[in-house]
Each structure stands twice: as structure tokens, then as C-alpha cells.
Amino acid sequence: VxxxxxxxxxxxxxxxxxxxxxxxxxxxxxxxxxxxxxxxxxxxxxxxxxxxxxxxxxxxxxxxxxxxxxxxxxxxxxxxxxxxxxxxxxxxxxxxxxxxxxxxxxxxxxxxxxxxxxxxxxxxxxxxxxxxxxxxxxxxxxxxxxxxxxxxxxxxxxxxxxxxxxxxxxxxxxxxxxxxxxxxxxxxxxxxxAVNNELLEAYNQSWPSLAGIKSTNHPGATGDGLVMAEAVGANLIGLGDIQLLPLGDPNTGSLAGNIEKGVENRIFVNKSGDRFVDEGARRDVMTLALMEQQDSFLWVIIDSSDYPTGDEKNNFNESMNELVEQGRAFKGDTLEELAAAIDVPAENLVKAVEEFNKAAETGGPDAFGRTLFERKIEQGPFYAGARMPTVHHTxxxxxxxxxxxxxxxxxxxxxxxxxxxxxxxxxxxxxxxxxxxxxxxxxxxxxxxxxxxxxx
Ligand code: ADP
Structure with a gap:
């Protein structure tokens, strides 16, 4: 037609x-x-x-x-x-x-x-x-x-x-x-x-390797427009600048399931229960720091201020109770219980939260340079969600x-x-x-x- x-x-x-x-x-x-x-x-x-x-x-x-x-x-x-x-x-x-x-x-x-x-x-x-x-x-x-x-x-x-x-x-x-x-x-x-792994690997100048990496994007994000534009003489710039997020679902790369509602009231810890970065930093800074942790893996740790009953929804229209039921988030009435549920050393997780809370009182900057704070993490139950690097934006x-x-x-x-x-x-x-x-x-x-x- x-x-x-x-x-x-x-x-x-x-x-x-x-x-x-x-x-x-x-x-x-x-x-x-x-x-x-x-x-x-x-x-x-x-x-x-x-x-x-x-x-x-x-x-x-x-x-x-x-x-x-x-x-x-x-x-x-x-x-x-x-x-x-x-x-x-x-x-x-x-x-x-x-x-x-x-x-x-x-x-x-x-x-x-x-x-x-x-x-x-x-x-x-x-x-x-x-x-x-x-x-x-x-x-x-x-x-x-x-x-x-x-x-x-x-x-x-x-x-x-x-x-x-x-x-x-x-x-x-x-x-x-x-x-x-x-x-x-x-x-x-x-x-x-972001979903075209061939182009990602060909252009990547930002990361050690993107082989096999997952993405937050929809399946149509394959870069067709670049090919069409280049064929008529368009200038392509900055193709090596590829954005990763530290908050992909470990199985799918998707942002869905992310339990954070904003950046002020949550911390990231690694598999040892230790913080490792300013969680209010640039996306590339956080993702690079995450790549240095064991298995490039983090837990988002929050209290229940944003989810008083658990029926409240995250930014992706999923309720906390639903995520916990599905095994996509973990819950503990105390930090010790949460640590047991996600298999990290309790003393480290408790210490990480205590130090965050001290900085939240003064407004920082804390040892990682963090300055974005609102509340302390103190209101049980506590929640954790697993996250890994994922390609988000080109x-x-x-x-x-x-x-x-x-x-x-x-x-x-x-x-x-x-x-x-x-x-x-x-x-x-x-x-x-x-x-x-x-x-x-x-x-x-x-x-x-x-x-x-x-x-x-
Ligand atoms: P933006 O945020 O810039 O709007 P998106 O990735 O959200 O970018 O949207 C781009 C849209 O273009 C998607 O819906 C995608 O399926 C569509 N698209 C990509 N390549 C083609 C193509 N060759 N022909 C028609 N639609 C396309």
C-alpha cells in the first residue's frame, strides 16, 4: 500500500x-x-x-x-x-x-x-x-x-x-x-x-564488557534508526556512551520489582551486608562500584515507611506483599531477621544501617560522600530486593x-x-x-x- x-x-x-x-x-x-x-x-x-x-x-x-x-x-x-x-x-x-x-x-x-x-x-x-x-x-x-x-x-x-x-x-x-x-x-x-547486544558490544567504550548483559528496555530498542539515518549521511555521535543501571532484576534485567520509591531512604549492601557507594550518586558511578562487588550483586535495603501495610505499590505498580509472596523481595521484622532471610552477616547489615542513620541525622556527607537523606531506616518490618547491572539507555x-x-x-x-x-x-x-x-x-x-x- x-x-x-x-x-x-x-x-x-x-x-x-x-x-x-x-x-x-x-x-x-x-x-x-x-x-x-x-x-x-x-x-x-x-x-x-x-x-x-x-x-x-x-x-x-x-x-x-x-x-x-x-x-x-x-x-x-x-x-x-x-x-x-x-x-x-x-x-x-x-x-x-x-x-x-x-x-x-x-x-x-x-x-x-x-x-x-x-x-x-x-x-x-x-x-x-x-x-x-x-x-x-x-x-x-x-x-x-x-x-x-x-x-x-x-x-x-x-x-x-x-x-x-x-x-x-x-x-x-x-x-x-x-x-x-x-x-x-x-x-x-x-x-x-539497548537490546541489540551486537551493537552494544561493537560501540561500547564505557564498560569492561557487555557480553550477555540484559536490559531494562522493550524488545523494539534495536537501533534501526541509526542504520536508516546513517544511510542518508547523518552524523552519529557518542555511540560509545552506554548507560547501565545498578538496579536490574537479576533474572530479566527489568526495572520491575525494584522496591525503592526514591533515593533518599534506602541503602545498597553487597553480599557481605556492607555498603559500598554513595547511593545518591550518578548512575555510572554506582554501577561501576557495583561491578567491583561479589557477583556484581546488591541488595536494596529499606524500612516500611513507604509500605506501612505492604499493600502499597512500588513505582512499577507492584505491591510489596505481592513481591514478597513471589520471592522477589524479602521481609524481616528486625534487621537480624532480614539478614537471615537474605543470607548476609547480621552484624554487618546492622552496622551499615546504624551508620546510615547517623549520617541521616546530620545530613552527611557520610563516608561515601552521600548527601541525600530524608528519614532514618528504623521502622520495621524491613525489606530487601536483589539487583544487578542492566543496560538502560544509549x-x-x-x-x-x-x-x-x-x-x-x-x-x-x-x-x-x-x-x-x-x-x-x-x-x-x-x-x-x-x-x-x-x-x-x-x-x-x-x-x-x-x-x-x-x-x-
Ligand atoms: P523514545 O524514548 O526515544 O521514544 P522508545 O524506545 O521508547 O524511544 O520508542 C521508540 C519506538 O520506535 C518503539 O516503540 C519502537 O518499537 C519503535 N521502532 C524502532 N524501530 C522501528 C522501525 N524500524 N520502524 C517502526 N518503529 C520502530
Missing amino acids: EYTTDVVVIGGGGAGLAAAVSAHQNGAKVIVLEKMPRLGGNTILSGGAFNAAGSPRQVAQGIEDSVELHYTQTFEGGDEQGTPELVRILVENAYPAVEWLESLGMKFNDEVFTVLGGLWPRAHRPSTPLGTGFIDTYQEYINATDDIEVLLDTEALELIVADGKIAGVMAKGLKGDVIVHANNGVVLATGGF MGGVEINTYAQVLDGNGAVISGLYAAGEVTGGIHGSNRLGGNALADIAVFGRIAGESAAAKK
Whole structure:
């Protein structure tokens, strides 16, 4: 089959759907191509943390923050490898993107929090589980118009070039070839390559070895967009910058089952029951430290403040009682009982918690340099969850400018080609802050849609 539209979006994750809605708001007809049988990409699996500084929610909680601090933490947290102009666009447009999502009907909780490796309490949490709120919001917008069409089970294979411009996409659907002509251009929003072990091993410059490593990502994160973009001359940057998290499920790599609700009130211990890192540090710092522990294995240790009855849910919509029943978390009425349940020396676990509690009283920094504290770990019962390194995000990708236009190796715009989200490089540098990806995909998805609608 053949279609003609204004803007073709490849990828129906958070970036692609933001681009589709934004292109439509700016007057374009849109077709979204999604290779999986459903929309949502990694956003659906994520804990939903969306960093935005300068939010009235922060003011209400007495949290000091600024766009400038968000900029500095993002840029320095990525070892100054990000592109300053893109980082600036991200932080300046993050809170406006929250407002944009709200204008589309999305609901966020009043409380902001610090997400793993987010370094600061500026994460906004959707009121519905995981990242479903984002995708449902876009889906409702799409349902309400005839001018955005979504083709599921449709895998983009190649960009069509005509008269020196990107003019459409060759794809494959369940019933055969699909050709979509684009009057304005194509937005590449295909995500990263966290589940493509071949590419991970080929590009990896960040870690000793990634052979056989698992991932938090959905199965569509195979890096197709990089191949399509490179074929039309796009410049690929930062591909060696691969983000691992220390909090993957040991069996699946997934973030599901993680018992922490925020970073302030939990510690990590190794198989000897000893702490080994600042648990409020950058993601790469924590993961490297974890790789030095026996079997690269940690226990997240918390008390029951976040789970007073055990029926309360974690960030992945699972209740603590359900996790304990399934053997995916462990419980002890005292720290000694918990130590016995997870087979670590009780005296070490008790000492680790005591020292953490002392630091929590003063606010640190403690022996590991930790400064993020809220409460002590003292309210029984106590809980533990097993975690290991897992691939989470690929920071590198297609080079873009501040209009989300794709650039070639000479820094020139490739006419008609736009990109947003994890397929792009240059925003997060060598290490992405937790909570910055959902902000990134909304901010740059929105810009890409606007640019494509305007034929910029
Ligand atoms: P982002 O966070 O940047 O939106 P995601 O990985 O969440 O990235 O979403 C990317 C989406 O693109 C996924 O739903 C994925 O299945 C889809 N996708 C990846 N490659 C292709 C392709 N070749 N054709 C169509 N869709 C694709």
C-alpha cells in the first residue's frame, strides 16, 4: 500500500507520539509507523520520572531548584560531553513540557522526588502507573482526530530521498510493503539500541564488557534508526556512551520489582551486608562500584515507611506483599531477621544501617560522600530486593540542532529529516541523569513535530 501525508513519524514511543501530536497542533497531517503491535516504547515501562526545574510543586515543598542548576547538573553529570545548546533547550523547556502535557489532559502528582541517579528532587510523577499516563494522553489526542494515523506492526526499513530531500519511508507491514510519502518530512523517533547486544558490544567504550548483559528496555530498542539515518549521511555521535543501571532484576534485567520509591531512604549492601557507594550518586558511578562487588550483586535495603501495610505499590505498580509472596523481595521484622532471610552477616547489615542513620541525622556527607537523606531506616518490618547491572539507555545517536533537524558529517542540515528521543545523541553526554529522558523526549519530540510541520 501507498500513503501520502505531511509528516511521517517513525516510532510510537514517547518521542514519536509527542512529535505526532505537536506536528498536528501545528497544522500537519501525520502518519506514525510503529513496528511493534502496540504504542509506548520504553515510556510504558519506565517509572515515569520527569525532571523539570522551576516547578510550582517544588516551591510548595520548599525545594530550592533552578533551570540553571538543572543545566549544570545535566552538563556536568554527562562529563561535559553533551552539546551545551541542546542541554539548554532541554532544561528551559522541561517545565513548559509538563504544562503542555497537562494541557493535553495529563495528570501529575503534587509531590516531586529524586529518582535514581537524578541528583535532585525535580522528578514529576504521573498520577497513573509507570509511564502509561504519557502514552494514554497522546493516544486520546490521536483518537480525537482523523489527521493522525497510526500503523502498528509496520517496520520502517529505509528513508526515501528525492531531489536531495527526505521524502518518505519504505516500510513493511503484516500484509507486505508499505510506502509513505511525506510532503514535509520524516521524524525519526526509533529509540536506542539497548537490546541489540551486537551493537552494544561493537560501540561500547564505557564498560569492561557487555557480553550477555540484559536490559531494562522493550524488545523494539534495536537501533534501526541509526542504520536508516546513517544511510542518508547523518552524523552519529557518542555511540560509545552506554548507560547501565545498578538496579536490574537479576533474572530479566527489568526495572520491575525494584522496591525503592526514591533515593533518599534506602541503602545498597553487597553480599557481605556492607555498603559500598554513595547511593545518591550518578548512575555510572554506582554501577561501576557495583561491578567491583561479589557477583556484581546488591541488595536494596529499606524500612516500611513507604509500605506501612505492604499493600502499597512500588513505582512499577507492584505491591510489596505481592513481591514478597513471589520471592522477589524479602521481609524481616528486625534487621537480624532480614539478614537471615537474605543470607548476609547480621552484624554487618546492622552496622551499615546504624551508620546510615547517623549520617541521616546530620545530613552527611557520610563516608561515601552521600548527601541525600530524608528519614532514618528504623521502622520495621524491613525489606530487601536483589539487583544487578542492566543496560538502560544509549546516550549516543543521530546529531541534531536545536530545531531537531538532523545534521550530516559537515554540520549541514539534511533537508526533511528530523529526530527526537533516544535515537539522538548530544544531549546527555556520557551519563544521563535519571528523570531526564522523559523530559528529553517530550521537549525534543515537541520541537521535532513543530519543525516538521513548518518544513523548517
Ligand atoms: P523514545 O524514548 O526515544 O521514544 P522508545 O524506545 O521508547 O524511544 O520508542 C521508540 C519506538 O520506535 C518503539 O516503540 C519502537 O518499537 C519503535 N521502532 C524502532 N524501530 C522501528 C522501525 N524500524 N520502524 C517502526 N518503529 C520502530
